[in-house]
Amino acid sequence: MTNAARYLRAVCRPLNHARSKPAWPPLVARLSTAPTKNAVLVKTAKMHKVILGAVAFGTGAAILLGAESPSFISAESLTDSSPLIAAPITPPGLPVAADTSYPPTMTIYDKELPVVTVFGDDTSDLGKPRLVILGSGWGATSLLKDLEPNGYYTVVISPTNYFLFTPLLPEATTGTVEARSLLESIRYICRTPRAHFCEAEAYDVHLKEKVVEVVGEDGRHFLVPYDRLVVAVGAQNNTLGVPGVQEHTRFLKTIADARRLRVELMTNFELAALPTTSELERKRLLSFVIAGGGPTGVEYASELYDFLHEDLINYFPDILEKDVSVTIIQSADHILNTFSMAISAIAEEKLRKHKINVITNARVTEVDSAAITYRKKNVPKGEPNTFVLPFGICLWSTGIGMRDFTRRLVGKLQQQENTRALEVDSRLKLKGDPNIYAIGDCATIENPRMLEIVKERFQKAGMDRLTYQQFQSVIGSIVDQYPQTAVHLSKLRSLFDTYDIDKNNVLDLDEITKLLDDVDKKLTSLPATAQVARQQGAYLARKFNSLAFTPSDLRPVVEQTLPPFYYKHLGNFSYIGEKTAVIDLGEGRTGGGFGVFLLWRGAYLARQVSMRTRVLLAFDWIKSKLFGRDVSRF
Numbered sequence: 334m335t336n337a338a339r340y341l342r343a344v345c346r347p348l349n350h351a352r353s354k355p356a357w358p359p360l361v362a363r364l365s366t367a368p369t370k371n372a373v374l375v376k377t378a379k380m381h382k383v384i385l386g387a388v389a390f391g392t393g394a395a396i397l398l399g400a401e402s403p404s405f406i407s408a409e410s411l412t413d414s415s416p417l418i419a420a421p422i423t424p425p426g427l428p429v430a431a432d433t434s435y436p437p438t439m440t441i442y443d444k445e446l447p448v449v450t451v452f453g454d455d456t457s458d459l460g461k462p463r464l465v466i467l468g469s470g471w472g473a474t475s476l477l478k479d480l481e482p483n484g485y486y487t488v489v490i491s492p493t494n495y496f497l498f499t500p501l502l503p504e505a506t507t508g509t510v511e512a513r514s515l516l517e518s519i520r521y522i523c524r525t526p527r528a529h530f531c532e533a534e535a536y537d538v539h540l541k542e543k544v545v546e547v548v549g550e551d552g553r554h555f556l557v558p559y560d561r562l563v564v565a566v567g568a569q570n571n572t573l574g575v576p577g578v579q580e581h582t583r584f585l586k587t588i589a590d591a592r593r594l595r596v597e598l599m600t601n602f603e604l605a606a607l608p609t610t611s612e613l614e615r616k617r618l619l620s621f622v623i624a625g626g627g628p629t630g631v632e633y634a635s636e637l638y639d640f641l642h643e644d645l646i647n648y649f650p651d652i653l654e655k656d657v658s659v660t661i662i663q664s665a666d667h668i669l670n671t672f673s674m675a676i677s678a679i680a681e682e683k684l685r686k687h688k689i690n691v692i693t694n695a696r697v698t699e700v701d702s703a704a705i706t707y708r709k710k711n712v713p714k715g716e717p718n719t720f721v722l723p724f725g726i727c728l729w730s731t732g733i734g735m736r737d738f739t740r741r742l743v744g745k746l747q748q749q750e751n752t753r754a755l756e757v758d759s760r761l762k763l764k765g766d767p768n769i770y771a772i773g774d775c776a777t778i779e780n781p782r783m784l785e786i787v788k789e790r791f792q793k794a795g796m797d798r799l800t801y802q803q804f805q806s807v808i809g810s811i812v813d814q815y816p817q818t819a820v821h822l823s824k825l826r827s828l829f830d831t832y833d834i835d836k837n838n839v840l841d842l843d844e845i846t847k848l849l850d851d852v853d854k855k856l857t858s859l860p861a862t863a864q865v866a867r868q869q870g871a872y873l874a875r876k877f878n879s880l881a882f883t884p885s886d887l888r889p890v891v892e893q894t895l896p897p898f899y900y901k902h903l904g905n906f907s908y909i910g911e912k913t914a915v916i917d918l919g920e921g922r923t924g925g926g927f928g929v930f931l932l933w934r935g936a937y938l939a940r941q942v943s944m945r946t947r948v949l950l951a952f953d954w955i956k957s958k959l960f961g962r963d964v965s966r967f
């Protein structure tokens with residue numbers, strides 16, 4: 334018997350088996366007793382047989398014609414005596430590495446791991462540069478949406494097989510919108526750029542080998558090679574090392590968090606309404622404490638207020654009046670401290686009106702299962718500064734920190750000095766590795782040390798003073814290279830005049846040093862927002878599209894000629910309850926009220942990644958307006 338024939342027999346064995354034993358015994362039994370009623374089912378069963386036959390025929394024909402081994406053949410389906418298993422194969426369940434330019438396995442730190450090069454059936458882009466994208470959040474999705482097909486063999490790796498519209502997560506905690514309306518399948522988003530999705534978590538990157546070590550939900554590790562790697566894994570909740578936070582508080586970062594908060598909210602109300610619940614316990618159950626007065630904390634408190642006063646008041650009027658309390662604990666001296674002071678004041682006023690207790694200048698020191706302990710700053714001597722507040726639900730929203738994966742990557746590169754995020758240059762390339770890019774919450778763009786740059790240029794040119802024209806040209810070249818400095822270097826004439834202390838129409842070295850020192854101090858990192866991640870993803874897509882067909886040896890040179898990333902601030906929104914939102918457009922331009930609320934909703938509808946979620950969201954808003962939010966608990 335030839336190898337091919339033996340191979341064919343091994344492949345067909347499960348199909349022969351299916352033929353000898355009926356594949357759907359209960360269905361066949363039912364069909365024989367009710368033939369007319371089940372005519373459609375009979376047809377379906379027949380179709381299944383036809384499909385099975387076609388698959389068997391197609392597989393056999395493909396093998397006889399000398400095609401590659403189909404990827405669904407597992408090691409068990411081949412007999413020991415078969416010469417075909419002499420070649421190394423991947424463990425059962427993993428696809429066979431079909432791109433022969435890679436070995437089937439690699440040894441990493443004494444572990445032999447399979448190398449997976451093909452995902453899914455579509456192999457049309459194999460052989461093209463491999464673009465691997467880690468994550469399926471804002472950064473990754475925006476990149477995928479603008480990436481053109483044909484340029485790369487693109488693989489997306491993420492533990493979540495959907496994109497989550499995070500800005501509306503607080504609305505999902507009360508049922509203003511349903512959780513599913515905030516999700517879009519990442520497989521759907523992958524269709525246009527012909528990307529392949531793999532639901533798994535990136536564990537590590539092996540830089541020398543240019544492979545990502547990935548771990549699936551089953552705990553098995555494998556390697557995915559890349560030519561270009563985009564790290565868009567976001568960040569994780571930051572517990573600030575406070576004891577008890579991980580165990581006893583709730584976060585609001587994932588869709589599971591929002592669902593859990595929604596269920597627990599109703600659980601607490603139902604428990605509080607039991608006749609056996611003491612007054613003290615009722616007050617604790619209905620005490621909602623939010624650690625962190627940033628946008629997430631404020632929006633959650635405001636959503637809670639709306640839910641309590643628009644819906645729950647109809648079902649629990651007595652306890653709502655007497656026993657419910659909402660408290661925000663904020664370490665700074667005002668809430669929404671990434672917004673302007675004017676916005677912060679409007680929000681504080683609104684929260685006060687809603688009887689939401691805002692405690693500023695306070696740090697949480699400990700959390701247990703039923704109470705939070707915080708310490709007030711700047712308390713006059715002799716007065717107590719430590720307080721204990723019982724809670725039924727405590728939301729922890731005090732910022733973000735590095736994921737373990739990101740920390741591992743930082744640890745591998747000497748050039749990475751930032752302890753908060755991966756440092757990238759102004760073209761979003763990881764400092765220390767030219768093949769890796771990082772975007773979104775896991776990345777931060779390095780700020781230039783302007784003073785050092787200009788001093789170096791002065792030395793090279795043997796200059797010690799600048800006329801206004803020279804100043805314009807030096808600053809212009811810095812802004813071209815580091816677009817994030819533009820906002821601080823826009824009004825050049827007035828800058829020049831302000832720092833020209835002796836008014837002699839030239840800036841000497843001391844004056845220049847003072848000017849650049851001040852600008853250096855003002856340069857801050859971009860905020861960790863969806864807006865930044867989305868613009869960075871779109872920037873990389875444009876870059877990858879234009880580099881797709883550039884010969885590999887020319888790519889680094891061509892890439893350097895492409896413009897650096899420029900962030901355009903479109904404004905920050907925050908919802909503050911009772912159909913009121915605030916907006917901060919930067920440079921002192923702010924607004925608030927019902928009009929901004931409509932703008933906020935309109936902007937989020939427009940920002941949806943698909944028509945499906947746009948429609949679902951609009952229906953949810955109409956539904957909760959007409960019928961109120963659903964208070965069922967399940």
Ligand SMILES: Cc1cc2nc3c(=O)[nH]c(=O)nc-3n(C[C@H](O)[C@H](O)[C@H](O)COP(=O)(O)OP(=O)(O)OC[C@H]3O[C@@H](n4cnc5c(N)ncnc54)[C@H](O)[C@@H]3O)c2cc1C
Nearest residue numbers: 468469470471472499500535566567773774861862863864
């Ligand atoms: C409640 C809430 C409200 C917000 N509101 C706003 C707002 O109104 N406006 C605004 O601009 N921003 C808002 N943000 C911030 C915004 O959501 C983030 O800045 C944005 O999600 C960052 O995008 P990203 O792509 O970096 O990360 P994410 O969107 O968090 O995506 C990270 C992705 O990486 C995946 N991942 C995680 N670990 C791994 C791994 N090891 N390997 C592979 N994949 C991995 C995750 O599953 C996820 O798909 C809000 C955030 C929250 C939590």
